[in-house]
Amino acid sequence: MDASTLIPAQADLTALKAAASGCTACELHGPATQTVFGSGNPQAKVLLVGEQPGDVEDQKGIPFVGPAGKLLQRAVAEAGFPPGAVYVTNAVKHFRFELRGKRRIHQTPLPEHIQACNPWVGAEIAAVRPEIVVCLGATAVKALLGSKYRVTKDRGELMRYAGPGARPETRALLTIHPSAILRMPDDAREQGYADLVRDLAVVVQAVSV
Numbered sequence: 001m002d003a004s005t006l007i008p009a010q011a012d013l014t015a016l017k018a019a020a021s022g023c024t025a026c027e028l029h030g031p032a033t034q035t036v037f038g039s040g041n042p043q044a045k046v047l048l049v050g051e052q053p054g055d056v057e058d059q060k061g062i063p064f065v066g067p068a069g070k071l072l073q074r075a076v077a078e079a080g081f082p083p084g085a086v087y088v089t090n091a092v093k094h095f096r097f098e099l100r101g102k103r104r105i106h107q108t109p110l111p112e113h114i115q116a117c118n119p120w121v122g123a124e125i126a127a128v129r130p131e132i133v134v135c136l137g138a139t140a141v142k143a144l145l146g147s148k149y150r151v152t153k154d155r156g157e158l159m160r161y162a163g164p165g166a167r168p169e170t171r172a173l174l175t176i177h178p179s180a181i182l183r184m185p186d187d188a189r190e191q192g193y194a195d196l197v198r199d200l201a202v203v204v205q206a207v208s209v
């Protein structure tokens with residue numbers, strides 16, 4: 001099954017979320033608890049895209065509510081976004097993990113998962129119509145911009161966005177995923193967080209949120 005066949009024409013976010021809840025377009029729906037669709041301001045000027053739901057998100061059905069999500073919320077506020085200004089989602093909507101004993105260990109989604117899920121993130125971007133799409137980490141970059149861009153090399157710069165769901169005026173910005181900051185050694189984490197806030201502040205400056 002191709003996920004695009006599940007997407008209703010002219011669908012709003014509520015209809016898209018309902019349609020995505022039954023998606024079986026790739027193998028990830030099997031072990032995961034549920035589809036974790038995007039959430040936030042349906043008319044946001046800024047839409048942030050991460051990798052995939054984590055363990056907490058998979059259980060709650062809401063994106064960015066685990067440790068990395070809390071870090072992102074803090075960075076978004078510190079960068080100058082007012083509360084409720086953004087929409088957040090993931091490139092892949094089901095949690096990919098490996099069981100080790102009772103623990104579910106995150107696994108990076110494969111290219112086929114990213115490709116299978118692309119219609120959903122494209123439909124979200126088309127429905128929200130953001131001015132700027134922020135790609136958080138390498139998976140979001142691959143899903144939305146392709147393999148030409150690298151977070152390390154291209155972060156913090158506004159560029160034209162021509163990926164799924166784009167309008168001619170849409171722009172994109174790449175930055176690090178907050179979970180990468182949590183994995184940094186103690187002495188690098190403060191700088192990693194400051195760099196994320198700095199990148200998000202570029203977005204705040206570019207739109208009047």
Ligand code: SF4
Nearest residue numbers: 023025026094116117
């Ligand atoms: S990860 Fe995406 S494409 Fe795969 S089953 Fe879930 S919603 Fe469908």
